[in-house]
Amino acid sequence: MTEFWLGAGLLLVAALGFLLIPTLRGHRQQQEEDRTALNVALYQERVAELSGQAQAGVLDAEQLQQGRAEAARELLADTASAEPGAQRKLGIAVPVALAVVLPLAALALYLHFGAADQVRLTQEFAQPPATMAQMTERLERAVQAQPDSAESLYFLGRAYMADQRPADAAKVYARAVALAGRQPELLGQWAQALYFAHDKQWSPQLQALTDEALQSDPNEVTSLGLLGIAAFEGQRYQEAIDFWQRLLAQLPAQDSSRAALQGGIDRAADKLRAGGATPEVKVGLKVRVELAAALKGKVRAEDTVFIFARASQGPGMPLAAKRVTVAQLPIDVVLSDADAMVAQMKLSDAGQVQLVARVSRSGQPTQGEWIGQSAPVASDTQATQHLIIDSPDS
Template sequence: MIEFWLAAGLLLLIALGFLLIPVLRERRAQQEEDRTALNVALYEERVAELQEQQTDGVLSRAQLDSAQAEAARELLADTDGTQPKVDKRLGKTAPAVIALLVPVLAMAMYLHFGASDKVELTSELAKPPTSVEEMTQRLERVVAAQPDSAQGLFFLGRAYMSQNRPADAARIFERTAAVAGREPQLLGQWAQALYFAAGKQWSAQIQALTDEALKADPKEVTSLGLLGISAFEGKRYQDAIDYWQRLLVQLPADDGSRAPLQGGIDQAKARLLASGGQVTASSDAAKAPATVGIKVRVELGEALKAKVQAGDTVFVFARATNGPPIPLAVKRLTVADLPVTVELADADAMRPDLKLSSYPEVQLMARVSRAGQPVKGEWIGRGAPLASDTTAMQHLTIDTPDL
């Protein structure tokens, strides 16, 4: 922010320079005009002295003419190069007032029409936050500056949930839905915030949100987990087991949340049996974790082999054909690894709620990025859309500039 104000001050000084330089030039011209007037007065005084000496007989007529010609030459030499008199003056008060008003009016107009708050916020966001509270405050300012930013609203709602502020989170998720649409993942987050804000009391609104989310995406993880929690709290242990089993089969084998989720299922089974009930195996209970995976052979085009470096980063990823732009599964390699065969699966997901098995059709891509940026590089290879459960080996050749 300091750099911005220094630059603004420099521009103001330049503007004042354009205003004051003509005034200073006029004062210089006035000084030259005054000096010319003095030279003329001295000339006239000299001519009068010469005429008086000629009258007294000190000078002859020829000497008088010669002396007057010499005085005239001296006057011309003293006034040579003097600018003509210009009868236009600003005076002393007007320039001073204008010089004062220019920065004052510029500052007032910028504070009214400008975006100093966004400039300051951009500078602040360039520095990593030192605490969760500071991060939340920054997100609040982002939302205030960009109220239609769905991404800013969503992350602010998540920040409120991490600070145990579910009521604030529910309010923000509702705004996000109005801006970004009623995405299943968003509806699940909204329902969860409402549930905890109400002291773990179920309501018709929460039920409607989870129903809508699961209708659009039967594998929506937040809604499944929330319904399981509600069923467990309500001592509907079989329902809790069913919901959590549906959630469990979606988690990769190495997912850290599998163990606590399985613990909840086991506890629900124990309480159901202790109450005299009988555990009923759901249709999803016997399913193994999702094993959707696509094998792809990645190679480098012949024309590019002389242009790349061995340490350049290679990203191999799958993206939903009709869905969010964020990759569903990603592998990070280097050019030195090519050619290589990799498998993209749910275990390679960037987010637990966006997985390869959640979308019926995907597109495979491979990108070379010298800067190590997954979203932008120098060259790319793209595959045709295909089913996410494809088992046949796929091939990608990186041979196209990444424009």
């Protein structure tokens, strides 16, 4: 990199000397303008050629830098040995404009071609890491190269948590929140890191972070899981069950963490029974949704699918709903009070409900192209209900 800066610096000094000194001395005639322009054009052509060779893999980053430095030195030598030629006067505007443009152009070339460390880091990320420690080290270097990247900080925080370094994770999550704003997922991750960094001691700061996250997104999974853990550790077992059931309702049927989460709910329920209390476990309606084979060529993978339960008698407003896409079908979901559209209208309070699955290309829940509906079923039915989307939505 030193050779590049030396060559670029010398080039800028020479250019400024040729452009500004004559102007400051009273606009004396400029010499060798045509030849200088030709030399600059040849220099730019050489830089472009070297860049093309680097992209093709012929040159590595170090060879690319050396080649650009050599081209800069050749340009200086050609300019210094130039013979007097055609002369004409330049106004002050042109030299001053070029004096500003040339440094900016040099900076642009460096930013585009000169970040060799970032190029090497990108090449490393193309190869899978051998260990978790290697992945963490790569992410640390990525953050050093791009300290203002909230995405890099987020993934580094996840790596620190996996490596049992919650205090370090809390620091990078705080930086990510400062850069990206108070997004619910970042707030939840930050709160979780702080909780484990302080030996599972709950604090007003953690309560404020999780409250803020759930206020923005009631289904923010990290906050729900953390609040369940804190409630269990505080022997508030019914609260733990409630939080974990809300989290369970968000997880796909094939998610590997469902078994561990259900185990936590069962342990909390056992604790309540051991203390003489009866746990309130709300399982919800289990629904499997499929798309009729005849419709597979008539829908798009990105089309929205709304799955909801509505009262068999009364208003048609959904009591609980989930949103997926056609690409996710077939899918198993659980509809529960955690999926309520309005807090005062709960699925558990309904007697019988109808299950509906609607494909909506516009993304509007009240209108779509295709639909599947069930016969009325009890809201506390334990058996999995099957829905097939097979009819036009009138």
